Amino acid sequence: xxxxxxxxxxxxxxxxxxxxxxxxxxxxxxxxxxxxxxxxxxxxxxxxxxxxxxxxxxxxxxxxxxxxxxxxxxxxxxxxxxxxxxxxxxxxxxxxxxxxxxxxxxxxxxxxxxxxxxxxxxxxxxxxxxxxxxxxxxxxxxxxxxxxxxxxxxxxxxxxxxxxxxxxxxxxxxxxxxxxxxxxxxxxxxxxxxxxxxxxxxxx
Numbered sequence: 354x355x356x357x358x359x360x361x362x363x364x365x366x367x368x369x370x371x372x373x374x375x376x377x378x379x380x381x382x383x384x385x386x387x388x389x390x391x392x393x394x395x396x397x398x399x400x401x402x403x404x405x406x407x408x409x410x411x412x413x414x415x416x417x418x419x420x421x422x423x424x425x426x427x428x429x430x431x432x433x434x435x436x437x438x439x440x441x442x443x444x445x446x447x448x449x450x451x452x453x454x455x456x457x458x459x460x461x462x463x464x465x466x467x468x469x470x471x472x473x474x475x476x477x478x479x480x481x482x483x484x485x486x487x488x489x490x491x492x493x494x495x496x497x498x499x500x501x502x503x504x505x506x507x508x509x510x511x512x513x514x515x516x517x518x519x520x521x522x523x524x525x526x527x528x529x530x531x532x533x534x535x536x537x538x539x540x541x542x543x544x545x546x547x548x549x550x551x552x553x554x555x556x557x
Contacts, residue, residue, distance in 0.1 A: 360495035361456040368455060369506040371418045373514050375440075377404050378447045381419035382435040391420050425453035428544070434536050442534040444518050445553070449537060451514070452549060459549070461485055461511060466520065467551025469528055477521055477528040482508045530554060 380403050384394045398416045399409055406412045423432050426449070435443045452459040465485050469475065486504050489496040499507075515521045520529055533553035541549050550556070 360493050362489070362493055362495050365455050365457040365507070366499065366503055367418070368457065368510050369503060371415070372510055373447065373451070373517050374415065374419060374422075375444055375447055375517065377415055378419050378422065378450070379435055379443060380404070381416060382423055382432050385420070385423055386429075386433045386436050394420060422447070422450040422454045426450050427453075428540055431537070431540050438534070438536060441519075442536055445534050445537050448514065448518055448552075449541065449549065452552070453546075457489075457507070458511075458514075460489075462552035463548055466515075466528070467548075467554075470530075470554035471551060471556060475528040475530075476526075477515075478526045479508065479512065482511055 381394060381398070384397060389397065395413055395416045398404060399412050402412065404412050404415055406415065423435075426432060426446070431446050431449075435446050438446075448458075448462070452462055461482075465481055469477065469481075486496070486508065490499075491497075512521075516523060518531070520531060521527065522529070531553050533550065533555050538550065538553075538555060541547065
């Protein structure tokens with residue numbers, strides 16, 4: 354009898370409400386770098402409404418999402434770098450954290466964006482995302498069970514991630530070259546995650 358394996362995409366639907374969260378990630382990383390415990394971080398963010406959200410429930414959910422991503426890095430130096438380095442470097446680390454937290458984002462960035470950089474194919478449109486999801490639906494029952502609305506929302510989040518990290522601009526669907534931060538590149542290599550480097554067009 355074949356073993357039933359859990360889908361690596363289980364739980365990825367929560368991306369629809371979490372988004373990229375750069376400001377929130379930086380705020381949370383600052384407290385984590387200052388050695389606050391997870392519950393203390395959530396409490397402080399709620400008490401001072403550091404995210405400027407309208408409801409306590411949303412603040413708590415977002416704070417915990419940021420904490421999970423930062424823990425997914427498993428690297429205190431990268432957490433500190435989100436706070437200390439320039440916005441471009443910090444955003445790249447936040448993207449890597451999202452890739453580590455969500456297999457869906459990892460696969461998209463390496464198999465779609467990474468493949469385009471490798472092939473020097475700089476064309477890009479929403480169709481590339483749609484094809485990615487169509488292929489996943491054929492391979493994975495969890496993704497196949499998602500509604501069209503959920504897939505559209507996740508696709509929109511992916512588009513915003515690409516825009517925020519300057520892979521594409523609002524008015525141009527052409528994929529732009531990106532240069533990975535040395536801080537992130539070194540950490541990725543030390544983690545043995547070399548395949549992730551393709552997401553930044555790094556193949557050396």
